[in-house]
Amino acid sequence: MADAYWRQGYGDPRQQQQQQQQQQQQMLPPSARALNPAAAAAAAGQQLQQPLKRPRPADYPTDLPGAHEMAGYYPREEDRAGYAAVRETQALNASYERFLRTGQIQSYGAGPAGGSIRPTAGANAGYQADDRPVVAAGGMDGRNAGFGGGISEPPLPPDASNTLFIEGIPTDCERREVSHIFRPFVGFKEVRLVTKDPRHPGGDPIVLCFVDFANAAQAAVSMEALQGYKFDEHDRNSPHLRLQFARFTGPRGQSGPGGGGGGRVRR
């Protein structure tokens, strides 16, 4: 189905633009076309360098999807993902092999129907979760309440928290790099790195890491997806990430901004 959609030409930015232009030509009155060199050029079938920046009549319909949006959206999505981002799950699995291998967690919920773990790979992707109704997620009363996709979540472990404790981060790894890994996950909030002195003198210092999520369910999704994540994908003895729910040690990790959401799961 998705294929059919793509085959209609929506996936091709150039076709996209041409279609837009043609539509626009048809909508422009002849006078406007005459006054608009770019439009005239397009009518003559010439390639435009910047077709999207040409001037428009003041009453040009603005409720059409802008060509810059339409033409830009799909290709960009594709570029980011590095392949045809037809199905989110494929994208996810390709990125996080461990998740693919185990396939344990279909979804911990927390997100739009069928979605949830989607590393939207962009910008502020993670932050949309904050205002979204976190259905059936982390310690809220409505756990396992059905929603759109009919996906039922596995119950969270009783020690679940909205903060993950991560070991196995290389010592030369900076906060920014760790953020890159976690940021795509819905509900991501913050990364904190802590350097500990080695137990045995002479050893390398170790890096511990705490990652906050908006709620425990979202933390769980991320934990499953990244469990065993290799920092250097082609290096056999690259360190593997080990993720757990962080032990509760203070108020900070207990409740998210949702007011009662997140934190330890209580029954």
Next chain:
DNA sequence: AGCACA
């Protein structure tokens, strides 16, 4: 193995 920040 290892659990900090407020």
